[in-house]
Amino acid sequence: MSSNRYKRYSEYVKDDVCHVLFYLVTTHSVKTSQPGYYSMSKSDDDGTRLFGRSRTIQDLLLKVSRVAATRVSVLVVGESGAGKDIVARLIHDMSPRRRGPFVPVNCGAIPKDIAESQLFGHEKGSFTGAVAQHVGMFEAARGGTLFLDEIAEMPLELQVKLLRTLETNTIVRVGGHEAIPLDVRIVAATHHDPVEALRSGALREDLFYRIAPIALHVPALRQREDDVGDIALQIVERLNARHRTRKRLSTQAMKALRAYTWPGNVRELRNTLERAFILADEQIELQLPRRPPPREEVRHNAMTLHIGTTLAHTQQRFIVASLRHFNGDKPRTAKALGISLKTLYNRLALLPESERNAASGSAPPAANASNGGSASTSPPATMP
Structure with a gap:
């Protein structure tokens, strides 16, 4: 994005931050030379998973805009399908690193036996099959952002090396000896409760505090019911544009959409609408399970x-x-x-x-996330 266009949309955020997000996530695509283990691409994201006007989403986007201007590492937490990858991409696109690469990595999808080589690279002849030098994802993200999705799924032995890399700001390729300096920002994400991941031993505590001076929570779709209708209409609009049709949601379909709790979040909403869209003539009808009873009831202590x-x-x-x-x-x-x-x-x-x-009546103390420095606090804080 040119500096003038970025400035224009940065000013627009003051009035309607949701449209800024929608613009950013629908006009940028992930560019990388190693597509095998990445969690986000233009084809699997329709730009709507964080679309909405609810106060919850606008609060999140305001925090994102503040975090993006800094160099601090960020942990994005939320349920599967809630849009953690879009938040990570938005942090990059609104940051001073936006002209650099955005390299997303699904830590749970990389085969364990090649994970170290994929992240840190390897030298020619370092192991059987290493017929050429390989640049890892850390080096591929130089000058930009490395998005470590599902960080709690990373093998513990690899977490040790990741921690050392973040502490020294250098990497050593597999089979190599040279310490290669890094210039990369880390954004991590998990669908797990990080505290439970720490307690179970799935996530190292020292690594957690290194990657999570700031924690951003992406709300589930059931926590922003007012956005469901807008998101659904946006998805249908994009489907109509793609297929050159004029299908529309019926009144009953809109009621059903708002009554359902969407445990799979916007990913489930999108898939449901795509199926119904394909089967519909002009009017889209839906049959969804009824809203389950309240999840909890508190009375008399x-x-x-x-x-x-x-x-x-x-x-x-x-x-x-x-x-x-x-x-x-x-x-x-x-x-x-x-x-x-x-x-x-x-x-x-x-x-x-x-x-x-x-x-x-109050929030936990916030971390210092001033531009140009790293915020280190215990516990991790949400942005004010």
């Missing part, structure tokens, strides 16, 4: 949870309910839950800001 509620969601709701019970008193809440105050702040940082404020 007790909480009722329904079968089918995810463990991560259960933990989040129980923490919010406990914090409300103790009138926002975090030390008392942490003691009652049997966790440290630090752990409580970590978990609260992963909640949408509206829920966090509703429960406690």
Whole structure:
């Protein structure tokens, strides 16, 4: 994007940040020479997964715009299909590194036996089949952003080398001896609760604090119901443009869309609409499961949870309910839950800001993310 166009859209963000996001994610494509393990491309993203006018999304995009201007590493947390990859790409596209490469890597998709070579590169003859020097993804992202998707899926032995790389800001190719300096920003993402990943040992704590001085939570679609209709209309509009048709959603279809909870988030919404679109004549009809009963009910200092509620969601709701019970008193809440105050702040940082404020009336302390430096704080903080 030219500097003039970027300036114009940066000014536009003050009035309608959602349209800025939509512009960015629909006019940029991932360019890389190693397509095998990347999680985002023009073909698998229709630019709508974060489209919406809800306060939740606008708050997220405001945080993204603030984070993007810095050099700090970022951890993006959210359910599968919620749009973590688009948030990562937007951070890059709104940053001073936007003219550099954006290299997304799915840490859980790279075969374990070649993961180190893919990330850090290798020298010719370093192992059987290494017939030529190979530039890894860290070097491919020089001057830009490396997006480590599903960071908690990375093998622990590789996490050790990743930590050393981030601490020294250099890499050594497999079979090599030269320390190669890096110029890359790290954005990581996970659909897991990071605190649980730390507790289970899937994610090293020292690496976690290196990659997550700032944590951004991407809300699930059920947490922004007002956006469902707008997103659906946008998807249908793009499908009509692609197929040169004029199909439309029926009134009943719109009601069904808003009544469903979308456990697969916008990815499920898009796939559902694409199937219905193909089968429809002019009017698109939908038959979806009815909205399940409320996920939890709190009364008389007790909480009722329904079968089918995810463990991560259960933990989040129980923490919010406990914090409300103790009138926002975090030390008392942490003691009652049997966790440290630090752990409580970590978990609260992963909640949408509206829920966090509703429960406690305040947010965890924010990290210093001034431009030109790295923010290091414990626990990771959401942007103010």
